[in-house]
Amino acid sequence: MIRCEGLTKYYGNHQAIADVDIHVGEGEIVGFLGPNAAGKTTTMRILTSFIPPSAGTATVAGHDVVTDSLESRRAIGYLPETSSLYRDMRVTQFLRFCAGLRGMGRQETRERMDYVLDTCGLSHRADSIIGTLSLGYRQRVGLAQALLHEPPVLILDEPTVGLDPNQIIEVRNLIKSLAKKHTVMLSTHILPEAQMTCERVIIINHGRIIAEDTPEALTAQIREAETISITLASPGDSVERQLTDMSEVVAVRPRGNGVYHIDTAIGADVRAEIAEFVVGRGWGLLELRPLEMTLEDVFQQLTTEEPAAVSAASGQEKGAE
The missing domain is CATH 3.40.50.300 (P-loop containing nucleotide triphosphate hydrolases)
Known part of the structure; x- marks a missing residue:
C-alpha cells in the first residue's frame, strides 16, 4: 500500500x-x-x-x-501532529465541512459521519464545540476527519x-x-x-x-547478552567477584542499594543457579527477575552510533538475508 x-x-x-x-x-x-x-x-x-x-x-x-x-x-487519511481544527465549529459541522472538501455526497457523508463518530467515541460529543473539548477528544476529532472518506x-x-x-x-x-x-x-x-x-x-x-x-x-539482533536483575538484603564485599566467577556469567554491574545486573551468555538460563548461589551465601535474595531489552534500548543504541558504524551493521544484516 x-x-x-x-x-x-x-x-x-x-x-x-x-x-x-x-x-x-x-x-x-x-x-x-x-x-x-x-x-x-x-x-x-x-x-x-x-x-x-x-x-x-x-x-x-x-x-x-x-x-x-x-x-x-x-x-490517504492524514492526522498531523497538530490537528488543524476550527475550534469555533461543532464536531458535526467540522466533519461536514471536511466531507465537502472531499467531494462526498450527502448520503455518503451521513453514513460515514455516523461510522467515524461511533468508531472514534465521539457520538456523545457530536454537538460539542471543538474549542470546549479536551486535548484527547480534539485528537479524536482529528482522527475522525482522517477516517471520514474511508x-x-x-x-x-x-x-x-x-x-x-x-x-x-x-x-x-x-x-x-x-x-x-x-x-x-x-x-x-x-x-x-x-x-x-x-x-x-x-x-x-x-x-x-x-x-x-x-x-x-x-x-534479538541488538541484544548481546541475557540480563538478570537481583536485589540483595545483605550483599558482601565480594558479591561482584563471586558472581562473575559463575559459569555462563559474562559481567556483573552493581546498580546501588543492593541491586546487581548480571549479564549471561545468550540462550543461557541460570536463574535457578544464581538463586541457589545467593541464598547459600546468606546475602538475602529479595528479588530476581529477567530484564527484557525494549524498543527504547534498541532505538537509543542504533541512533547514538556513528553513521558509518550503523551503515556497516545494516549492510551485514542485509547480506545475511
Missing part, C-alpha cells in the same frame, strides 16, 4: 533523506521512528504530496505521489502526543482496531507505544533507514 524506492530530498545543499526504501503492506501497522531532524517529517510530507522528492519514487495505494498526486491523496491508508504523526495515560490507551486500541480495514503508518516519539501498537518498526537516522523489522526481531 505504501512503497518508496530510493527516496531522496535536498533542501538547497542539505540532504534531508537519502535512498529511503519503505514497503508497507495492506493491513499493517508500521511505526516510523527516529530522533529529531532524522528525516521522518520530510518523508511523511513527500508521502502526503506536500512536497516532491528530489529523486526516487513513492506510491500510495498504487498511485505515484508526484505524477498522480490527486489520487494518492484521496487514498481511505485505505492512514498516516498518523504523533497520534498520542499530549494525551494522558488513559487517553493513550484508548487511542492505541482504536489504532489497532483500524488495522482491520486500513494500512496504518504512524510516527511517534513514545517508543513503548510503538512497541505495543506496531507490528513492525522502521528506524531512520541522519536521513537513512538504519533498521526495519518487528520490535521482537530488532531486540
Whole structure:
C-alpha cells in the first residue's frame, strides 16, 4: 500500500533523506521512528504530496505521489501532529465541512459521519464545540476527519502526543482496531507505544533507514547478552567477584542499594543457579527477575552510533538475508 524506492530530498545543499526504501503492506501497522531532524517529517510530507522528492519514487495505494498526486491523496487519511481544527465549529459541522472538501455526497457523508463518530467515541460529543473539548477528544476529532472518506491508508504523526495515560490507551486500541480495514503508518516519539501498537518498526537516522523489522526481531539482533536483575538484603564485599566467577556469567554491574545486573551468555538460563548461589551465601535474595531489552534500548543504541558504524551493521544484516 505504501512503497518508496530510493527516496531522496535536498533542501538547497542539505540532504534531508537519502535512498529511503519503505514497503508497507495492506493491513499493517508500521511505526516510523527516529530522533529529531532524522528525516521522518520530510518523508511523511513527500508521502502526503506536500512536497516532491528530489529523486526516487513513492506510491500510495498504487498511485505515484508526484505524477498522480490527486489520487494518492484521496487514498490517504492524514492526522498531523497538530490537528488543524476550527475550534469555533461543532464536531458535526467540522466533519461536514471536511466531507465537502472531499467531494462526498450527502448520503455518503451521513453514513460515514455516523461510522467515524461511533468508531472514534465521539457520538456523545457530536454537538460539542471543538474549542470546549479536551486535548484527547480534539485528537479524536482529528482522527475522525482522517477516517471520514474511508481511505485505505492512514498516516498518523504523533497520534498520542499530549494525551494522558488513559487517553493513550484508548487511542492505541482504536489504532489497532483500524488495522482491520486500513494500512496504518504512524510516527511517534513514545517508543513503548510503538512497541505495543506496531507490528513492525522502521528506524531512520541522519536521513537513512538504519533498521526495519518487528520490535521482537530488532531486540534479538541488538541484544548481546541475557540480563538478570537481583536485589540483595545483605550483599558482601565480594558479591561482584563471586558472581562473575559463575559459569555462563559474562559481567556483573552493581546498580546501588543492593541491586546487581548480571549479564549471561545468550540462550543461557541460570536463574535457578544464581538463586541457589545467593541464598547459600546468606546475602538475602529479595528479588530476581529477567530484564527484557525494549524498543527504547534498541532505538537509543542504533541512533547514538556513528553513521558509518550503523551503515556497516545494516549492510551485514542485509547480506545475511
